Amino acid sequence: MTSALSVLDTVFGYDSFRGQQAEIVDHVISGGDALVLMPTGGGKSLCYQVPALVRPGTGVVVSPLIALMQDQVDALTAVGARAGFLNSTQSPDQRMAVERALLAGELDLLYLAPERLKVSSTLALLDRAELALFAIDEAHCVAQWGHDFRPDYLGLTVLHERWPSVPRIALTATATEATHREITERLQLQDARHFVASFDRPNIQYRIEGKNEPVKQLLSLIRTEHPGDAGIVYCLSRASVEKTAQALNDAGVPALPYHAGLDTATRAANQSRFLREDGIVMVATIAFGMGIDKPDVRFVAHLDLPKSVEGYYQETGRAGRDGLPSTAWLAYGLQDVVQQRQLIDKSEGDAAFKRRASQHLDAMLALCETIECRRVQLLAYFGQQSEPCGNCDTCLTPPESFDGTVPAQKLLSTVVRLWRERHQRFGAGHLIDILLGKQTPRMAQYGHDQLSTFGIGTELSEQEWRGVVRQLLAQQLLAVHGDGYGTIVLTEGSASVLNGSRQVRLRRDPVASRGGRKLRSAAAAELPSGAQPLFERLRAWRAGVAREQGVPAYVVFGDATLRGIAATRPGSLEALSTISGVGEKKLESYGEAVLELVSQG
Structure with a gap:
């Protein structure tokens, strides 16, 4: 050796x-x-x-x-x-x-x-x-x-x-x-x-939160925790990619779109800018990311539910390759579950493909709905046992588990009554309106304000009811009909809940969990007092060299190496050579320029 x-x-x-x-x-x-x-x-x-x-x-x-x-x-x-x-x-x-x-x-x-x-x-x-x-x-x-x-x-x-x-x-x-x-x-x-090796990435903080105006939630994440940082935002559709990238740019966050609908030259140009410039956010479909070696991606955000835990792990793993603190953030809602079920039903795959796709989705839903440590659940999927990490949302602000049998029975009873009395099918929004006793035009049109379940669910808010529907779908106590309209129907397991022989445990997200524990800006992470100005000068110098050579900035030096230089302030080539990431060729190419920058401080 x-x-x-x-x-x-x-x-x-x-x-x-x-x-x-x-x-x-x-x-x-x-x-x-x-x-x-x-x-x-x-x-x-x-x-x-x-x-x-x-x-x-x-x-x-x-x-x-x-x-x-x-x-x-x-x-x-x-x-x-x-x-x-x-x-x-x-x-x-x-x-x-x-x-x-x-x-x-x-x-x-x-x-x-x-x-x-x-x-x-x-x-x-x-x-x-x-x-x-x-x-x-x-x-x-x-x-x-x-x-x-x-x-x-x-x-x-x-x-x-x-x-x-x-x-x-x-x-x-x-x-x-x-x-x-x-x-x-x-x-x-x-x-x-x-x-x-262990699949654990301890520097990544995993967070999943309820979807409620996701672009605003994403902007809050970027502004409060990752201003000026490079990041990747994954969306399910090309239209969503374009809309989100535009919204970020309008809000002053430099963002680029990437999806299969763009011509090859545009995709290549956007990928090149993301790799070569600091602080760019790439908004993309899953067509983007494999093989990307950019080490300083500080956050990966998902605005739509990934199709599998493997895909989620692969995509979130593009954050924090340099070992610095990074965030994996997912906004997840009822419509995601409905949409993914519909995509599986409508797919051209055979029965075996649909069964496997459903298994992948079930595992992803289990990760989203767990009240246990996210990391424990994630690693278990890859066959690895672990202890609670203390660095995910469910560890930092544990959600409450409660007996949700009665709310589940109210919801399932409403589905039963719509089917029995009217032979009609409706989506989650209308079911929730019935439970909350909302007098809407559709309610009057169909006479659903006369149902016995009308107004019996006022103990929960609309958002909480959406959580109940979402979790019953995840537990396969409800299903999405394959009619393309998001119709909610009963499953084989529904009867045991309705007759009281099965208890339903549900998760209630704590209000305090929104955002979890805040991370410091990656640029400031683990730098001693007074080293930040030198680190920023080194980054600016690196950007100029990278532009001059037409290579990504990390090819010159990674952030971890610049951080080491800023922290130790080497005064000689020999001292600089001891910094991790400085080999003989880079010492020869950049050593004198780096020492001059250090001496200026």
């Missing part, structure tokens, strides 16, 4: 490996296959980059996103590694130059998209090169039931079959036990060593 540690220090500027990194690196350097499950920000890239630099030959990295290959190569070039990529964005001359460098042994790492390995000329090229290893990044893309399935990943068994002596390392940040098994089988990694 002496050689590996030397590479880690001189190239990447770190004096020691973290967690299982050393064991993984040693195993791959020795020629062994590995499957690595490690959370976002856990240092997966080093697990193949260091072995590629130590072993003779070139490490071939299979990466699903062509749009990010340039940034990945730029980041490696910045630390002195020799890296290149082959993809469809290059001219014939550019591709030939990379191929010549590969065959001449002048590349440490080569990035390829999975579909490139279906091209016979690529396979023939690799046959002629000396190969150090194959790294399969985002390996969960091979799982057909996963949230990021890529059919081209199914063809990656060619690596093992054609080059059996070249070690393979498959890596992902998102895998349940079922997905883990599927990756193993489809990539033929049964004989590989499997490394499963």
Whole structure:
């Protein structure tokens, strides 16, 4: 491991490996296959980059996103590694130059998209090169039931079959036990060593709150906790993405939209700005985010309910890759549940697909409705036991659990009466109006003010009743009819509640939980008194250098490294070299400029 540690220090500027990194690196350097499950920000890239630099030959990295290959190569070039990529964005001359460098042994790492390995000329090229290893990044893309399935990943068994002596390392940040098994089988990694790190991201504070004017709630989060910070906001639809991005810009928060409906050039330009500029908020559908290495994303917000816990974990994991305090915030309401149920019913998938989608949604609803620690529930989904974290909303302001059997019976009785007496179906809003005794035009039109349940639910507010409906849907004591109108109907379990043989426990959100414990601004986090001005000067200098070089700011230095410089104020190149993240190449490139900035303070 002496050689590996030397590479880690001189190239990447770190004096020691973290967690299982050393064991993984040693195993791959020795020629062994590995499957690595490690959370976002856990240092997966080093697990193949260091072995590629130590072993003779070139490490071939299979990466699903062509749009990010340039940034990945730029980041490696910045630390002195020799890296290149082959993809469809290059001219014939550019591709030939990379191929010549590969065959001449002048590349440490080569990035390829999975579909490139279906091209016979690529396979023939690799046959002629000396190969150090194959790294399969985002390996969960091979799982057909996963949230990021890529059919081209199914063809990656060619690596093992054609080059059996070249070690393979498959890596992902998102895998349940079922997905883990599927990756193993489809990539033929049964004989590989499997490394499963903790999925916990202790620096992320998980918060889920009731949806009530979500854009206003989002603005409050940004203004009070993350002013000037980079963030990602996920929305379900393209229209919602556009509307939210516009609302943020109108409120003075620089925001960009990203969804599949935008042309390729606009998406690429927006992604580039997000990666290269500080303080940009990206508002996106789930089409955005995989492979994004930006370490200083301080918050990830969801304005719509994710379809699965795996998707939620993957998306929230894009916050706080640098280890600084970050927020995962979700606004969740009754309409989300109705909408997701309708999407499943209307989908073109077969019965097995719909059943699996319903299971994913049920697990997501359980996470939203839990009265226990969010992190305990989240980690349990991935098969990991843990203790209450003290850093999620349910730990900081525990919600109350109460006997909701009577409210549930009132609601279910109303559904029964509408069906029996009128053979009519109505959505949640009308049901709640009946329980609250509201005299609306529809009430008079249908004569529902004559129902025996009219006005019997005034002990709860409209918002509280929406919570009851939402939780009964989550507990499958109510269902959404597949008629496309959000009609609420009974389920098989409803009868046991109506006849009193089943108790219903419900969650009441405490008013004090809105916003939970406030985080300090990430820029100010963990900086000693008086270091903030230098940190801001360093950030401004970094932004200028990044613009000049046309690379993301974190390629120059990450926030964690700038924070280390601001806190210790090194007075020499030797002292600067001891800061985490300052390797030999960056010391040579930026050392004098950084010392000058420090001396000015």
